[in-house]
Amino acid sequence: MRLSQSLIPTLKETPAEAQIASHRLMLRAGLVRQMSSGIYAWLPAGLRVLARIEQIVREEQNAAGAQELLMPTIQSADLWRESGRYDAYGKEMLRITDRHDRELLFGPTNEEMITAILRDTTKSYRDLPQIPYHIQWKFRDEVRPRFGVLRGREFLMKDAYSFDLDYESALLSYKKMMLAYMRTFQRIGITAIPMRADTGQIGGDLSHEFHILAPTGESGVFYDADFKAGNALSVKYDEAALNQFYQSVTTKYAATDEKHDTEIWATIPDARKREGRGIEVGQIFYFGKKYSESMNYSVIGPDGGKIFPEMGSYGIGVSRLVGAIIEAQHDDAGIIWPDAIAPFRTAILNLRQGDGACDAICESLHAEFGDDCLYDNREERAGAKFAEADLMGHPWQIIVGPRGAAKGEVELKRRASAERFELPVAQAVAMVRG
């Protein structure tokens, strides 16, 4: 992509409404534009990031045995009356009336709908377990949207739902999602710590929230420095490995301030105590038969009796992740994208547009990397190009200036470490390809 022809409206100055770094940088780097309070348009560069995160999430859900489908954004009020949540949900639910005065709503979540679908389509114990999921826009009419996409009203979420015949099996589904989430965050290139979201009854409801550490996070978090995410990508989806992995990521103390237990906290050596702020980017939840029973969803068991499935739900805030990652990974100059989700892996900076050697090298690099690079071919000063590349946060910058171009060399800059290498073109290409 040539920057001169792109729709990436970067800003030199910060819009007044943006208070925190990620919001400021998302606007300045031309990723999003606000269309209404808590509602954003995703511009080309922002959409690319969103799509990359979405794809990693999708691949890891599939790897865990979950199956993708797509449910609508608009739902019927009647469906929600079955579970009793239509009245219980309150003003956060955006209620809509159609031309026939039918009551509809813009879905804030999909437990009712997925339960209705499974109720219609699975009749026998042989049809379970199932973990359907979708990646779809949700709407929650937040009282006070803020922090850009971190607390929007409209947001993109991956939500999965597990249906199992018994508790043991449901717990296994829960552990599969735990692994899928840790693999997902690892591939994205961030550290997210699973934190107990329920202090409660042993054997009862079970839930973990996944937090990215960032000073501007909305939740206070407490955790044991001994927590190790480990290499989730090497863990297999068999029962023994899942149990071991689950054990390894959930035994060390980690809790948000809401669930903080000062008694347990006191037993941890001071040197290992860590307090900070976190941004919640995911949550997994086991809730048993709450919906299968209230919505009368059962399958026939081997003995001919009814089995009400044990359920769980599993969310990842895909659009929120974009903001959360920036919040965790930026500096004064701009965004520092992890390689896996950067809108463009490489930027080509032509410092002397119109110079024969510079133009030729840039054109060949552009052809080499194709869609995965952004070629700054504008008639701008070097300084402007450096500043914009740093702002946009491309993992690699290939700087092509007349000094090196004459020798067939370019300068390669790594955004994260600010390391610079002066290399022949072919070596620079090899290094970027890694």
Added chain:
RNA sequence: CGGGGCGUGGCGCAGCCUGGUAGCGCGCUUGUUUUGGGUACAAGAGGCCCCCGGUUCGAAUCCGGGCGCCCCGACCA
């Protein structure tokens, strides 16, 4: 939902108190200049001053109502 603030070219703001028909910086267009960290000069384009109503000879400015947006708090993927 309580408390506070703001709405003036694309962005950041001044002007409002003390009414006289809009200004600055950045950005944009054209030309010259500069050429490794947001260059300098010149000439331009671009504004229903959030909306509606009122006061007045005259309203961005004063008054009333509405809408929108932001911040702090309580609530949430």
